[in-house]
Amino acid sequence: MPRDPRYDPLFEPLDIGPVTAPNRFYQVPHCTGMGYQRPQMLAAMRGVKAEGGWGVVCTEYCSIHASSDESPYASASLRDEDDVQNLRLVSDAIHIQGALAGVELWYGGHTSANLYSREISLDVASLPNQSTLGGPAQSQAMSLADIDAFREYYRAAARRALAADFDIIYVYGNHYYLLHNFLNPCFNQREDGYGGVAENRVRLLREVIEDVKEIVAGRSAVAVRYSIPPDFDDDPQGLIECFGHIAELPDLWDITVNDYHLEMGSSRFVREAACQAAVARLKALTSKPVVSVGRFTSPDTMLSQITAGAQDLIGAARPSIADPFLPRKIDEGRLEDIRECIGCNVCYAHNSLAVPIRCTQNPTMGEEWRRGWHPERIAARHADQSVLVVGAGPAGLEAACALGQRGYRVMLAEAEKEPGGRINRESRLPGLAEYARVRDWRLGQLRRMTNVETYPDNRLDADSIAELGCQHVILATGASWRSDGVGRWSNRPFAGCDQAEVISVERILRGELPRGRVVIYDDDHYYLGSALALLASANDCEVTLVTPGESLAGWSHFTDEHHPTMRALIDAGVEWLTAKGLVGFETGSVRLECVYSARPSQLAADQLVPISARKTDDALWLALDRRRDELAAHGLLSLQRIGDCRAPGMIAAAVYAGHKAARELGCEQVEFKRDRVVV
Ligand code: ADP
Ligand code: SF4
Numbered sequence: 001m002p003r004d005p006r007y008d009p010l011f012e013p014l015d016i017g018p019v020t021a022p023n024r025f026y027q028v029p030h031c032t033g034m035g036y037q038r039p040q041m042l043a044a045m046r047g048v049k050a051e052g053g054w055g056v057v058c059t060e061y062c063s064i065h066a067s068s069d070e071s072p073y074a075s076a077s078l079r080d081e082d083d084v085q086n087l088r089l090v091s092d093a094i095h096i097q098g099a100l101a102g103v104e105l106w107y108g109g110h111t112s113a114n115l116y117s118r119e120i121s122l123d124v125a126s127l128p129n130q131s132t133l134g135g136p137a138q139s140q141a142m143s144l145a146d147i148d149a150f151r152e153y154y155r156a157a158a159r160r161a162l163a164a165d166f167d168i169i170y171v172y173g174n175h176y177y178l179l180h181n182f183l184n185p186c187f188n189q190r191e192d193g194y195g196g197v198a199e200n201r202v203r204l205l206r207e208v209i210e211d212v213k214e215i216v217a218g219r220s221a222v223a224v225r226y227s228i229p230p231d232f233d234d235d236p237q238g239l240i241e242c243f244g245h246i247a248e249l250p251d252l253w254d255i256t257v258n259d260y261h262l263e264m265g266s267s268r269f270v271r272e273a274a275c276q277a278a279v280a281r282l283k284a285l286t287s288k289p290v291v292s293v294g295r296f297t298s299p300d301t302m303l304s305q306i307t308a309g310a311q312d313l314i315g316a317a318r319p320s321i322a323d324p325f326l327p328r329k330i331d332e333g334r335l336e337d338i339r340e341c342i343g344c345n346v347c348y349a350h351n352s353l354a355v356p357i358r359c360t361q362n363p364t365m366g367e368e369w370r371r372g373w374h375p376e377r378i379a380a381r382h383a384d385q386s387v388l389v390v391g392a393g394p395a396g397l398e399a400a401c402a403l404g405q406r407g408y409r410v411m412l413a414e415a416e417k418e419p420g421g422r423i424n425r426e427s428r429l430p431g432l433a434e435y436a437r438v439r440d441w442r443l444g445q446l447r448r449m450t451n452v453e454t455y456p457d458n459r460l461d462a463d464s465i466a467e468l469g470c471q472h473v474i475l476a477t478g479a480s481w482r483s484d485g486v487g488r489w490s491n492r493p494f495a496g497c498d499q500a501e502v503i504s505v506e507r508i509l510r511g512e513l514p515r516g517r518v519v520i521y522d523d524d525h526y527y528l529g530s531a532l533a534l535l536a537s538a539n540d541c542e543v544t545l546v547t548p549g550e551s552l553a554g555w556s557h558f559t560d561e562h563h564p565t566m567r568a569l570i571d572a573g574v575e576w577l578t579a580k581g582l583v584g585f586e587t588g589s590v591r592l593e594c595v596y597s598a599r600p601s602q603l604a605a606d607q608l609v610p611i612s613a614r615k616t617d618d619a620l621w622l623a624l625d626r627r628r629d630e631l632a633a634h635g636l637l638s639l640q641r642i643g644d645c646r647a648p649g650m651i652a653a654a655v656y657a658g659h660k661a662a663r664e665l666g667c668e669q670v671e672f673k674r675d676r677v678v679v
Contacts, residue, residue: 001333007299009306011331014313016056016289017221017251019167021100021313023055024306025327026291028254029104029170029225030317031060033351034366035074038675039086041356042076044369046101047093049320052375053327056168056313057094058102059087064157068108068178070131071116072354078105078160087164095165102168102223105157105212107150109178110139122146124181124188124195144192147204150178154208158215169220171209174227174256179205184237202242209249221251230257230274232281240281247286254315255279255292261564263293264317267343268431268527269564272301280310291315297322297340299330321347322361324375339441342434346652349558360438360652363398363659370672373663381407382666385637388413388470390460390620393421394651395643396476397442398658404445404452406662411470412452415459419443421478422644423651425509429531430538431568438651462623466630471637474661475621476654479614479644481505485582487523487612489548489595494610495584501607502585508532508609513539516606519590521582522547523612525554526650530565532609537572544603545574548581548595577603582610614648621645638665 003011011023027049034042042059050057063069063077077083091101109123113134121129123139142150154171161169173179181187182204188195194203205224213222224246228239235241239258256263257275265274273294283290291313296302302314319326322341329337339361347357347365359365364373385408389400392414400412418424420439427436446452465473483504484493496502503514505528514536522529522545530553533545545552552569556562569576577592580601584591590603621641624631628639642661643654 003331003333007303007330010302014289016168018218019100019221021055022098023327024313025054026056026313026315027054027058027320028291028293028315028317029058029060031351033074033354033356035060036077036083036086037074038356039089040675041366041369043089043093045366046090047097048368048375049324050094050097050099052325053331054099054320056100056102059090059104061104061106061172064105064107065153066117067114067119067122068106068112069114069117070108070112073351074354075106078103078157084160084164091165100167102170103161103166104170104172105154105161106172107153107178109181111176113137122150123178124190127187130176147194151207151211155211155215158212162216162219167220168223168252169212169216170223170225171212172225173205174225179208183239183242198238198241199245202245206246206249209246223252223254224250225254227256227258228278228282230259230262230278232278243282244285248288250288253282253286253288253290255282255290260560264348264560265564266345266559266561267434268561272296272298276310283311289313293317295319295341295343297338299335318347321359321365336444340437342437345559345561346650348560352558358652360655363656370675378402378405378663385471387472387474388465388468389474389476391421391476391478392419393476393478393643393654394423394438395654395658397439398655399474399476399642399662400452401442401445402659402662403665404449407451410452412454413458413460414456417457419454419456430534432531438655462620462627465624466634469635471635472665473624473636473639475641475645476643476658477617477620477645479616479648481614482612483610485521485610485612489523489581494582496586499585501587503607503609505609505611514541514607514609517542517604518607518609519603519605520545520609521611525549526556527553529553529611530569533569533574534572537574543574545569545576546580546592547578550578552576552578614644616645616648618645
């Protein structure tokens with residue numbers, strides 16, 4: 001289908017200084033957990049984005065010197081000739097698709113713990129390291145000689161960026177890295193020409209922009225990342241005044257806000273286009289093009305940003321991860337095929353864990369090079385054969401979609417009236433509505449596949465599966481929450497776990513509401529505990545969230561949701577206790593134990609909701625596995641289980657399992673290629 005002409009403004013080219021972006025889709029710098037350690041994975045992933053229609057595709061932050069090192073997090077780097085070679089792989093992969101390649105030159109300052117390089121961090125002052133990994137280290141206040149040396153780091157990196165063939169070269173002026181810290185009068189108490197009034201505080205940023213412009217001499221554009229407070233009427237750092245001094249200097253402004261929880265907030269707490277007022281405030285002060293992010297997934301929202309003049313380019317990190325082909329799909333009039341980001345921040349979490357990013361919606365993310373997976377293309381079926389997928393949760397839905405795309409004859413059976421599995425239940429919880437996109441996108445795809453039949457309200461047993469006589473059977477029957485407290489902290493059921501006032505998670509997920517004084521015991525450590533606490537509190541319960549962990553919802557530190565989660569719990573009046581294990585329940589009282597000292601304590605409660613581990617729903621698997629020989633005699637060629645019924649995990653893992661099973665059906669299974677330095 002041709003593109004709807006309404007969206008033409010999104011496809012107009014735009015001059016960015018000396019270069020021209022072919023359209024308005026701009027993949028801003030975003031971390032990947034690949035960095036300098038995985039150059040081939042990185043190049044293939046960025047190349048796929050360019051192929052998918054992003055007119056500009058940028059690298060993640062590239063360290064320009066050994067004293068800017070965030071190991072074990074995997075930044076890219078542009079410090080020597082080897083880095084030039086590696087990053088040229090990236091720019092080539094982008095150029096071959098006709099897009100512009102951007103590179104983000106980064107110097108961390110006191111945020112860099114330099115755990116690998118063991119260099120001293122340099123910053124505007126001696127500031128405590130901001131990384132939780134950094135320990136009690138502080139940066140060294142830069143002397144004027146250090147400032148000169150730092151400017152030379154940037155110049156040298158800009159020369160390398162040119163050598164690596166980048167079209168847009170970034171100066172990084174936000175996110176509490178060095179150049180931002182010079183702007184901040186709380187940090188910058190210098191008495192030399194770099195401290196004091198705004199004109200002095202912005203001097204180093206101005207000098208670096210001028211240095212980079214001089215080096216590139218019109219061969220590349222120079223972009224600057226900059227931010228102001230979301231509530232910019234209150235601007236204690238004077239960032240708007242600083243901006244005024246350099247507003248016309250770069251070729252492009254990449255604008256955001258000084259609040260990472262907002263800039264890259266999860267969908268639980270932040271909606272699309274959340275930074276727009278701040279972006280507009282700065283855009284009004286410059287004639288240069290402006291790009292900004294806002295987790296834009298709706299083509300109409302994107303269009304309105306451009307036509308209203310709110311920004312010139314649609315910046316995206318997560319939307320481009322969830323759907324690298326988003327621009328192409330708008331261009332080809334295939335809006336219903338756009339796989340919208342659900343805002344779970346699982347991508348970011350894995351960068352925080354120092355491993356390559358992955359995506360809940362896009363199982364091919366990060367696998368472009370090492371497994372050769374493409375987000376839109378998949379090998380045709382190996383033979384004209386039939387596949388039965390049992391269970392239509394995220395694993396089964398994804399398997400059926402990808403198998404359908406391969407051309408197999410697929411039957412998807414689901415016990416419940418509505419396909420979706422855990423998504424149906426969890427997306428009804430406070431803040432999790434966008435998780436439904438995992439189900440809805442796949443159901444939309446399946447509806448248009450004539451070779452896939454979906455059978456809801458059909459609970460299959462081993463006999464009925466044998467009768468169906470499919471050649472391949474994939475079980476995706478899921479898992480259920482235990483209600484006996486067995487989990488990470490305890491491998492024994494707690495005393496009184498069979499009392500009527502112990503309410504299982506499954507009952508709440510299926511619509512029962514807790515009441516009275518409720519204790520929610522969270523040994524899962526992710527979003528469910530806080531989501532149930534917010535649900536109960538909205539139902540007028542008096543809620544206490546208890547965890548054996550050191551902090552509530554500990555894993556959500558990685559998704560950057562911990563802070564807003566705590567704020568939401570506090571606003572809702574939820575009380576909490578950390579480092580307490582659950583040992584028993586009797587009417588009116590929960591018995592706890594300190595995880596450090598084993599000291600007992602009690603908490604008054606009318607109801608207890610224990611969240612610990614899940615039990616695989618694998619009865620069907622066990623029954624079929626026992627009958628393999630008999631089924632084989634009737635034509636069964638393969639039987640496997642995937643997703644939560646094999647090993648319970650996060651939704652992203654189930655989607656990945658479904659996709660992998662579909663990719664590998666009828667193919668020789670090979671280990672993925674390892675991207676690493678070989679001497
Ligand atoms: P996953 O995350 O692995 O996809 P879910 O728990 O979300 O797992 O989904 C599993 C789905 O399988 C549920 O919707 C459940 O109703 C369905 N299911 C479980 N057993 C059967 C069965 N015997 N026949 C058909 N569907 C089943
Ligand atoms: Fe969006 Fe989640 Fe994918 Fe990240 S992992 S791009 S937040 S769907």
